[in-house]
Amino acid sequence: MRVAIFSHTPLEYFGGGEVTAILLANWMAREGGEVEFLSEAGYAGPRRVPAEEVRAQLDPRVRLGTVPFDDRKWAGFPSIWRSTLPAVGRLTGNDANLMLLPTVPDRRYLLELYDRRVPVMFLLHSLTLDQPFRLRRKILWNELLHHLSLYSLRRLPSNPRLLYQILNDRAETLLRAHGAAPEQVRLIPTGIDFARYEVREDGGRFRVAFVGRIEEPWKGIDLLRATVERTLARAPGAVEFVLMGSGPDGEPLGAWAKGLPGVRYRGFVPFEEKVAELASASVMLSTSGAEPYGLSSVEGLASGLPLVATATAGSTYLLRQDPVFGRAGPFSAAGLADLLLGYRREWARDPGRYLAERGSRREHARALFDLPQMFPRYAQCLRDLTAPAGAGPGAATRGGRTPEPGRG
Numbered sequence: 001m002r003v004a005i006f007s008h009t010p011l012e013y014f015g016g017g018e019v020t021a022i023l024l025a026n027w028m029a030r031e032g033g034e035v036e037f038l039s040e041a042g043y044a045g046p047r048r049v050p051a052e053e054v055r056a057q058l059d060p061r062v063r064l065g066t067v068p069f070d071d072r073k074w075a076g077f078p079s080i081w082r083s084t085l086p087a088v089g090r091l092t093g094n095d096a097n098l099m100l101l102p103t104v105p106d107r108r109y110l111l112e113l114y115d116r117r118v119p120v121m122f123l124l125h126s127l128t129l130d131q132p133f134r135l136r137r138k139i140l141w142n143e144l145l146h147h148l149s150l151y152s153l154r155r156l157p158s159n160p161r162l163l164y165q166i167l168n169d170r171a172e173t174l175l176r177a178h179g180a181a182p183e184q185v186r187l188i189p190t191g192i193d194f195a196r197y198e199v200r201e202d203g204g205r206f207r208v209a210f211v212g213r214i215e216e217p218w219k220g221i222d223l224l225r226a227t228v229e230r231t232l233a234r235a236p237g238a239v240e241f242v243l244m245g246s247g248p249d250g251e252p253l254g255a256w257a258k259g260l261p262g263v264r265y266r267g268f269v270p271f272e273e274k275v276a277e278l279a280s281a282s283v284m285l286s287t288s289g290a291e292p293y294g295l296s297s298v299e300g301l302a303s304g305l306p307l308v309a310t311a312t313a314g315s316t317y318l319l320r321q322d323p324v325f326g327r328a329g330p331f332s333a334a335g336l337a338d339l340l341l342g343y344r345r346e347w348a349r350d351p352g353r354y355l356a357e358r359g360s361r362r363e364h365a366r367a368l369f370d371l372p373q374m375f376p377r378y379a380q381c382l383r384d385l386t387a388p389a390g391a392g393p394g395a396a397t398r399g400g401r402t403p404e405p406g407r408g
Contacts (some may be wrong), residue, residue, distance in 0.1 A: 002034045006086050007100040010039040011054045012047035016295035017100050017125040021192045027058040040084045041066035088112045096385045102126035103149035114159050119385035121163040127171040128292040128313045136217045151179035167293035168317035191374035194366045197302035197360045200279040207240040209281035211296035214247035220287030221249050226333035278303035281345045301365035304358030308339045
């Protein structure tokens, strides 16, 4: 099978979507596929890991290529959608194409794919609706663009060769409400390799871990600081915080952390060090203002950590899968601090039991989010994309959607 994977950001950006793209590319190459990864040649945004590190993580059989910048216009004006998309002609020779995009492409592009019968699955890993009326201008603008992009689907002919993969049920509702046929929408949560994570004793210290891009307002860095301060002020005993991640707001966060005892800001850390920090932590904190899924939250679950998170679409989706996974709170420091201190009380009452519950939580999460749970769902999508014209979707997706972990 010949497959192209296009990402609107290069793999060096190394967010959740890019990590997933690496996993998929390697899996398809191992299965004997001819895989090419494409990204925009003129990308000028942040790159969080060196190109050689990404190359080392990719199966050597995966080819890397680029797509030239294409300034797509609508009636002479710049499109609200990202301009660069692979020319449809470059996709026609492939058995399947995966496109990692923040929004649904413009209608002209979808119609061209439809007319030329090009098999494409859009990985819409940014599509979400989190804070519709909160006064955060960047998030409101981002969600407006997401909504506008969905109008490309209105009255579009149903096409089994166009699939839309998303990460949470709120995004599924949005797609179907705007005209995507039920069999075109696939909810496939991203998995991780649980064998690389572990649970260790905490050494008698209650420690809160935060992992994420240090950028306000997307990851709620202002809320993170307020939550840390509120927790420290109200805690009946010692609480430690370890904050990991890099981004444009990393320098002020580091300067702030130096003035608080028990708070460490580590910046970007190598994978092995991150795993070690999570293994001996006590709870995972997510303060995101917008979160379609939360791959770092799944890493916390793989380390047995309960998740305390803002009520974003991705975090609430994860927490609904099993009551032992944690608790969602409001977008307020007081509410999140209350939840953290609740876990500290549980830990202080019986540290041994708390450790045992971490081990049990890890096994619950492993049954849902380990990599072997993810790949068969993508395999079914690829089978559906390459099915003969007129054939219906596979048995795993007939009658609706790909089953959620633990629900089908």
